[in-house]
Amino acid sequence: MSIVFTSGQGTETRRARGGRARAALSPATIVSALVLLIAVAWALAPGLFTHFDPNDGGDTPALLAPSLEHWFGTDQTGRDAFTRVVYGASQSLLAALVAVGVGLIVGTTIGLIAGTRRGLIDDVLMRLIDVLLSIPAILLSLSIVVVLGFGTINAAIAVGVTAIAQFARLARSQAVQINTSDFVAAAYGSGGTFFSVLTRHILPNSISPVLSLAVLQVGSAILQISTLGFLGYGTPPPTPEWGLIIAEGRNFVATAWWLTVLPGLVVMAIVLATHQIGNTLRKVTS
Amino acid sequence: MTDSSLLRIDGLSVEYSHRGGSAAPAVSELDLAVRPGSMTAVVGESGSGKSTTANAVIGLLPSSARVAAGRIRLGEIDLLSLGTSGWRGVRGSQIGYVPQDPGSSLNPLQTVGKSVAEALRIHRRAGRAGARAQVVELLDRVGIDQPEKRADQFPHELSGGMRQRVLIAAAIALRPRLLIADEPTSALDVTVQKQVLDLLDELRAETAMGILFITHDLAVAGERADEVVVMQGGRIVESGPAGRVFSDPATDYTTRLIADAPALQTKARTARAEATRESTDPFVSVESLTHVFDRTDDRITGIEGVDFTVARGTTHGLVGESGSGKTTTGKALSGFLTPQSGHVRIGDFDAAELGRGRPSRQRLREFRRTVQLVHQNPFSALDPKHSIRSTLTEPLRNFRLGDRASRPRLVTEAMDRVALPADFLDRRPAELSGGQLQRVAIARALIVEPELVVFDEAVSALDVTVQAQILTLLDELQRELGLTYVFITHDLAVVRQIADTVSVMSHGHLVDDGATEEIFTRPRSAYTRTLLEAIPRPATLSAVAAPANNRPATPTLLTAAAES
Numbered sequence: 001m002s003i004v005f006t007s008g009q010g011t012e013t014r015r016a017r018g019g020r021a022r023a024a025l026s027p028a029t030i031v032s033a034l035v036l037l038i039a040v041a042w043a044l045a046p047g048l049f050t051h052f053d054p055n056d057g058g059d060t061p062a063l064l065a066p067s068l069e070h071w072f073g074t075d076q077t078g079r080d081a082f083t084r085v086v087y088g089a090s091q092s093l094l095a096a097l098v099a100v101g102v103g104l105i106v107g108t109t110i111g112l113i114a115g116t117r118r119g120l121i122d123d124v125l126m127r128l129i130d131v132l133l134s135i136p137a138i139l140l141s142l143s144i145v146v147v148l149g150f151g152t153i154n155a156a157i158a159v160g161v162t163a164i165a166q167f168a169r170l171a172r173s174q175a176v177q178i179n180t181s182d183f184v185a186a187a188y189g190s191g192g193t194f195f196s197v198l199t200r201h202i203l204p205n206s207i208s209p210v211l212s213l214a215v216l217q218v219g220s221a222i223l224q225i226s227t228l229g230f231l232g233y234g235t236p237p238p239t240p241e242w243g244l245i246i247a248e249g250r251n252f253v254a255t256a257w258w259l260t261v262l263p264g265l266v267v268m269a270i271v272l273a274t275h276q277i278g279n280t281l282r283k284v285t286s
Numbered sequence: 287m288t289d290s291s292l293l294r295i296d297g298l299s300v301e302y303s304h305r306g307g308s309a310a311p312a313v314s315e316l317d318l319a320v321r322p323g324s325m326t327a328v329v330g331e332s333g334s335g336k337s338t339t340a341n342a343v344i345g346l347l348p349s350s351a352r353v354a355a356g357r358i359r360l361g362e363i364d365l366l367s368l369g370t371s372g373w374r375g376v377r378g379s380q381i382g383y384v385p386q387d388p389g390s391s392l393n394p395l396q397t398v399g400k401s402v403a404e405a406l407r408i409h410r411r412a413g414r415a416g417a418r419a420q421v422v423e424l425l426d427r428v429g430i431d432q433p434e435k436r437a438d439q440f441p442h443e444l445s446g447g448m449r450q451r452v453l454i455a456a457a458i459a460l461r462p463r464l465l466i467a468d469e470p471t472s473a474l475d476v477t478v479q480k481q482v483l484d485l486l487d488e489l490r491a492e493t494a495m496g497i498l499f500i501t502h503d504l505a506v507a508g509e510r511a512d513e514v515v516v517m518q519g520g521r522i523v524e525s526g527p528a529g530r531v532f533s534d535p536a537t538d539y540t541t542r543l544i545a546d547a548p549a550l551q552t553k554a555r556t557a558r559a560e561a562t563r564e565s566t567d568p569f570v571s572v573e574s575l576t577h578v579f580d581r582t583d584d585r586i587t588g589i590e591g592v593d594f595t596v597a598r599g600t601t602h603g604l605v606g607e608s609g610s611g612k613t614t615t616g617k618a619l620s621g622f623l624t625p626q627s628g629h630v631r632i633g634d635f636d637a638a639e640l641g642r643g644r645p646s647r648q649r650l651r652e653f654r655r656t657v658q659l660v661h662q663n664p665f666s667a668l669d670p671k672h673s674i675r676s677t678l679t680e681p682l683r684n685f686r687l688g689d690r691a692s693r694p695r696l697v698t699e700a701m702d703r704v705a706l707p708a709d710f711l712d713r714r715p716a717e718l719s720g721g722q723l724q725r726v727a728i729a730r731a732l733i734v735e736p737e738l739v740v741f742d743e744a745v746s747a748l749d750v751t752v753q754a755q756i757l758t759l760l761d762e763l764q765r766e767l768g769l770t771y772v773f774i775t776h777d778l779a780v781v782r783q784i785a786d787t788v789s790v791m792s793h794g795h796l797v798d799d800g801a802t803e804e805i806f807t808r809p810r811s812a813y814t815r816t817l818l819e820a821i822p823r824p825a826t827l828s829a830v831a832a833p834a835n836n837r838p839a840t841p842t843l844l845t846a847a848a849e850s
Contacts, residue, residue, distance in 0.1 A: 182667040185622060189659050190730060191651055191684030200680070204671045 029280045032273035039270050042089035052080040054087035054240045063256045072262040075248060085263050088240040092222055092267075095156035095234075095241075099221040102160025104214045107167025108207070114168070115175025116194075116202055122172075129168045137162040141224065145233045152225075152241065155234040159224045163217055170213055174206030208285040216278030219271040226267055242267050291319040292496040293343065293464050298356035300338050300347065300520075312338045312351065313520045319513075320464060320496040325486070327499040327511035327528070329543075331749035332720075335520035336500045340468050343498065344383055345373050360464060378405045382457030382495075386469040388449035392441040398449075399425075399437030402456045409460055424455040428485055446608070447478030451485065458489060465489075468500045475607035475776060476820040483510055483822075502749065504547040505779075508532045509822040516540050546754035547779075568595035569770050570602070570619070570738060575628035575638070577614055578794070586794045589614050592628070594789045594799055598737075601764065601771040603785030603802065605778055605817070611794040613742055616774045620659040620740045621650075632657055632738055655685055658731035662743035664723035668715040674701075674726055675711040681734045700729040704759060721752035725759070732763065740772045745780060757784055778821055782806055790814045 042049060057078030064074040072081035114125040132140070144158035178184060179202060187197045222242075228234040229243025237244060242263060249259030300313040313335040320326045328336045341347045343358055345365065358365040360380060368376065377383070385391040392401055402424055403417040412420055418437075425433035428451040441449055450470060457465060467486065471479040487510065490497055501507055507514050508528055515525040516539070524531060524540045535541045572595070578588040589611035596602040606612045617623035618630055621637045630637035635653045661667035668677055678697045682688055688696050698708050704725040715723055724744065731739055741760075745753040761784065764771060773784055781788055781802065788805045790798035790813065797811040809815045 182661040182663060183669040186659070186661060186667050186727070186730070187669070187680065189620065189622075189654060190681030190734065191654050192680070193647075193684075196684065201669050201671075205669065 026280075028276055032276035032280075035269050035273035036277060039089055039093060039273075042086045043093045044090070046083075046086045046090065049086045050080065050083040052083040054079065054084045055238045063252060063259075065256075066258050066262070073256060073258045075245075075256075075259055076252065081245070081249075081259055081263065084240040084245050085242065085266055088242045088245060088263075091152055091235055091239065091241045092225060092243075095152050095159075095225045096218050096221040098153060098156035099159040099163065099225065100214050100217050102157055103163030103167050103217060104210070106160075107164040108171040108210055110164070111168040111171025111173075111210075112175045112198060112202060112206070115172040115206075116179045116198060118176075125168070126172065129165045132161075132165045137224070138227065141228060142231075142233060145228065150233060150236060152235045152239075155225055155228045156221075158228070159221050162224070163221070166217070167210060167213065171206060171210050174209060175202055178202050178205045209282065212278055212282035212285055215281055216275060219274035219278070222267065222274070223271050290321055292322045292361060293318075293320040293498065294357075294359045295319070295339075295343070296357045296359075298339070298342060298358060299354040300335070300342055300351055301354045302348075302351050311354070311520055313342070316356070316517075316520075316522055318498075318515055318522075318525070320498050321512075322463070322496050323490050323494040324512040325490060325497040325499050325510055326513045326515065327501060327507035328515045328517060329501060329504055329507045330517035331502060331543075331751065333519075334517040336502075336517055337468055338520075339517075340466050340498065340500050344377060344381055344466055378462070379409055379460040380462050380464065382460070382462035382465040384450075384453050384457045384465065384467040384470045387473055388446050388453055389473065391453055392449055394441055397438050397440055398444065398452045401441075402437075402452060402459060405456055405459045411460060420459070421455075424459055425452070428452075428455045428458075429481070430455075445478075446474055447481060450474060450478075450482055454482070454485065454489075458493075458495070461493060462495065464496045464498065466498045466500070469502065470499075471506065472502070476778070477607065477816055479506070480820040480822075486510070503822070504532075504543055504750065505822040516543065543750060546750045569598035569633060570596040570772065571629075571631045572615070572619070573629040573631075575615065575618060575625050575630060577618065577623065577625040577628075589618075589625075589791075589794045592789075592791070592796045594787075594796065596738075596770055596772060596787065598770055599764070599768050600786040601773055601784050603781035603788040604772060604774045604791065605776065605781050605788060606791035607776060607817075609793070610791040612774045612776075612791050615791070616659070616740050616742045616772065619738075619772060620657050621653055622659070651685065655734050656736055657738045657740065658734065658736040660724075660727050660731050660739060660741045660744045663747050664720055664727050665715070665747075667727050668723055668730075670715050673712050673714055674718075677715075677726065678711075678730055678733055681730060685734050687734065696733065700733045703732065703763065704729045719752075720748055721755065724748060724752075724756055728756075728759070728763075732767070732769075735767075736769070738770045738772065740774070742774045743776070744773075746775065746777065753780070760784065778806075778817060790817065 046054075057074065057080070060070075060074055060078035060080070062074060062076050062078045064070055066073045070080050070082065072085065075081055075084070110125050110129065114122040140162050141155070141158035144161055145155055148154040148157065184197060184201055187201050192200070225234060226241075226243030226246070229241045230247040231243075232247070234243055235241040237248070245263045246260050246267075249256070249263065253260050295316055295318040298313055298316040299311055301311050316335075316339060318326065318328070318339070328339060330336045338347070338351065341351075342353060343365065345368065347353070353366055356366075360376065363376065363380075365376070392398060399418070399421045402421045403412075406412045406417045406420060421437050422433045425436055430436050430448060430451055436444070436448075441452075444452065454470070465486075470486075471482050474482065483506065486497060486499075489495055499507070499511060511528045513526065514528045514531045516523045516531065516537075518539055524535065524537050531540060532544065535544060573593055575592040576588075576590045578586050578590060580587040587609070592611070592615055594602065604612045604615060614623065618625045619632070619637060625638050628638060632653075633656060635656060637653065637657070672680075675697060678700055679693055682693050682696060687693075697711065701708055701711065706722060706725050706729070710718065710722070710726075715726075718726065728744075745756050748756065757780070760771065763769060771784075773781065775781055785802050787800065788798070788802045789796055790805065790811070792813045798805055798809060798814045800810075805814060806818065809818060
């Protein structure tokens with residue numbers, strides 16, 4: 001009888017989970033997923049979406065208005081603006097992933113250790129995180145770029161460092177809670193060492209909200225990297241990078257507004273899409 | 287009887303619907319009546335539909351539930367036809383409700399006086415000053431000392447029993463005709479439970495209030511209720527006067543429930559051969575164990591000067607109410623807490639020394655293998671992300687037992703030992719019931735072949751039938767493997783069933799210690815006597831159904847109490 005009962009319960013939870021996933025598939029989520037898919041496709045195979053050269057305008061006239069031929073118009077040297085945005089995707093997305101990766105790995109490690117070890121280690125680590133939080137993010141990332149040198153990856157690392165604090169705080173709060181549960185005590189009881197318990201029990205049980213935060217952070221990272229690019233601290237020209245493209249267009253905003261507005265809208269759409277996906281993931285997993 | 291009944295439920299069916307799924311009946315064709323001034327108890331295991339019934343009566347079913355058929359009448363009022371405003375005149379003023387968990391049922395940001403006055407204010411029965419006077423009177427009525435002072439305190443300043451009294455005071459504030467009590471004493475210690483039950487008895491004798499009492503505890507139902515309804519899987523299995531149901535159960539299910547409820551049987555455990563043997567060198571010996579967290583006046587939080595010994599191959603029960611320090615003792619025994627002073631010798635280990643100094647990692651591992659702890663709540667003791675197989679394989683890998691080839695066999699054997707089918711191995715904890723999970727937890731403890739197993743309230747979260755199965759299983763395992771058990775519990779009846787020797791703890795001190803039967807028949811301390819007297823005993827059962835050979839226990843106890 002008990003077997004029948006439990007298997008019934010199993011299908012019930014599965015059904016509930018299926019229902020929740022279906023509820024999460026709102027039109028906004030579907031559109032967001034499409035936007036992100038397109039952005040990823042741009043990054044992987046930019047040649048499929050445009051046949052122009054991103055760095056050489058050839059003899060195309062400069063500052064053309066948007067047309068069927070040049071969707072976003074052309075810039076001051078006659079390069080197709082849409083092509084530059086498409087080719088910029090790989091730079092920006094790669095940088096965003098590196099930034100989130102740095103924040104996720106370093107932040108989660110610090111948070112998990114602080115949350116499980118408590119005491120002095122916890123205090124020292126979390127006060128360091130507080131220091132990190134007290135420095136304005138843009139100032140911190142600018143300083144790091146100045147120390148590391150200019151470049152896409154360095155800018156990404158700089159953005160990643162500013163995200164460490166958030167990941168560490170979230171991971172710590174999860175770890176503190178998981179660490180007091182009976183199954184962690186039972187794992188120590190069955191001979192587990194600190195690191196085996198940390199990786200086998202505490203990490204898997206605390207990671208899902210952290211991963212949802214990571215997806216949310218991808219959007220912010222794209223924005224911050226573009227900011228650094230715009231200020232000239234990111235990828236050096238002529239490599240197409242979203243922040244840089246917008247910065248270059250800024251000089252012609254009175255006569256050729258589309259050079260700033262259209263790439264800006266693309267960045268905005270992708271940031272909003274990652275936020276939407278991140279929120280959906282958080283709702284489904286919590 | 288029909289005419290005089292206060293609450294009448296006829297053919298009630300409640301269904302829970304899942305999104306897009308079929309409806310599952312939680313209660314079907316339930317008939318029940320409560321007469322003024324009497325108590326009707328609804329008894330059943332978890333999932334039997336007792337709480338759903340109570341919620342249907344007070345109109346607080348969750349939105350996914352639907353009354354499919356039947357009628358509920360309170361006097362002349364048809365409760366099922368009431369709208370929101372209709373309910374407002376019934377809830378509180380005609381039906382009082384006492385929730386299960388006193389810990390979470392009071393608003394922590396309000397003084398308890400305010401919580402009690404809320405019903406009075408909502409129904410405009412009293413002004414500000416009048417409400418205050420009534421609240422103090424109510425608190426006094428439910429037996430709270432210094433009601434003036436208590437009314438201005440917050441829930442966290444009161445004990446569990448005190449909070450439950452406050453909830454009862456709030457429920458009876460408007461003098462309802464019917465009181466619904468949903469497991470009001472399940473979270474309370476036996477002595478506090480007795481006080482609360484006595485209070486309910488007085489109230490109904492005085493005000494002719496009817497009580498619908500929901501409980502999983504057969505002993506409580508048998509002792510206090512006039513009528514008993516036994517439910518299983520949403521259906522009534524048996525109903526009738528309490529005396530008849532307990533002395534002469536008509537169905538197998540009720541018979542089994544009564545047989546499984548440890549409080550209802552005076553079956554004592556057959557003594558182990560090893561237990562009687564004069565042992566000069568006990569396997570476990572605890573000497574003046576002290577670990578004080580906090581000390582106010584003469585009361586301590588923690589434990590002080592605890593001594594006891596356990597012979598190899600026997601079971602030692604550690605009994606006490608919440609806050610008596612039994613869990614702290616258990617943690618010290620299993621090496622999860624380093625006591626401030628004292629010794630805990632287990633075989634050739636000293637658990638107290640392991641935590642101090644810097645023991646070699648090897649030594650600590652050997653100790654962990656020798657002593658295993660089984661936790662109270664099986665739902666939180668297993669990692670929800672791991673399958674049963676991986677949970678059971680983990681200790682083998684940690685202790686380097688067996689190798690890659692032999693481990694699957696060891697795991698299957700462990701499952702077999704606790705009577706679980708091997709195809710459960712690939713399930714996750716969420717797909718198992720509480721009793722099955724506790725079996726997995728026991729299998730995990732036993733797979734490393736320990737010598738001492740500490741059970742911290744290991745059966746308290748389980749239904750009586752499951753509890754009885756686990757206790758039988760533990761008994762068999764002890765016989766097969768020669769294990770030594772330390773069994774921590776608040777339930778004296780369980781101790782009597784499983785333990786050879788018992789220690790009784792109160793406020794961090796050991797107040798009584800000795801062989802189980804001796805403690806039960808000739809308690810030395812006044813505290814043990816109070817504990818024993820607080821165990822609910824259905825009068826009808828002990829008079830009629832208890833086998834003759836078990837009779838001496840109760841009378842001896844009573845005479846012992848009378849003599850002192």
